[in-house]
Amino acid sequence: MTTGPILDPRVLGRAETAHRALLDAVLGEAGASHQQWIALNISTLSPNELDRDRLVARLAIATKVDRHLAGAVVGELLAAGLLAIVPGGGCPVRATAEGLDFQRRVRGVFDEAITRLYLGIPSEDLTVTSRTLAEMTARIDAELLERPPARRAGWPAAPM
Template identity: 40%
Template sequence: MTTTPVLLNGQVIGLAHYASRAALEAVLARTGSSFSQSVALRAVSDNGGTVERDRLVDRLVGALKIDESAARETVEELTALKQLETPAPGQVSLTDSGRELYERIRAGGNEIAARLYAGIPAEDLAVAGRVLTLVTERADAELANS
């Protein structure tokens, strides 16, 4: 008996996304953080711990496909929670508490990823990475043209 291979499509991508996101949500629940907050903390960390507030908002809008007001609200939440601070006008930085929170989220996410991707050949992961990057670029172009 032959099995028909599953072809990559939006449904397969969506199911994988929601399943892995649900696993990450368990980590986020333990830290009291939302997904958008975790993305914001990562964005600041990726920029050396300090970033222009407007650049962070733009990154959240682009990455999460949310409107600007929701992105600004996320930044304000993190500031109110003392995970981010304003070292200079127009900038935000990770506080020690924010850095520690991000590291806990990152470590938990890495543990989940290690289990999810265990045993998948590097070549398959490279192909999937290229294909999904191209799909993302095309979807972003569609959104820009709508």
């Protein structure tokens, strides 16, 4: 049996920071922010149509930011022509052809790099890691739901 670092917040943080830095580099080359990327993905991957308010709410939850900031991000995508509000029943927000093309190009560049970087890591290791990370994310999200929003936004508000 091989030994290595034990999975802990430091190891997770370093891995997430490295992946995020790579994605941010790709997004920066394309002229977009991480939050814009997440909003575009939510709009295209949701099984149901989302109006602007629902897209903003989902973005706020996904990126752990307040709704005001999430709303500004959605506004940026609308102004850039990557998202559009479709008139009619419920006024859903959808990715435009430009938004879908942008998403495809960024994903292609990022996926090529990740595929190359993950090459040689046994699939069993990736499967176990994926399962563990999914479970930890679910637990942390549940913990965050139990905490008052003000404590997350401006912590520490008072000595603990």
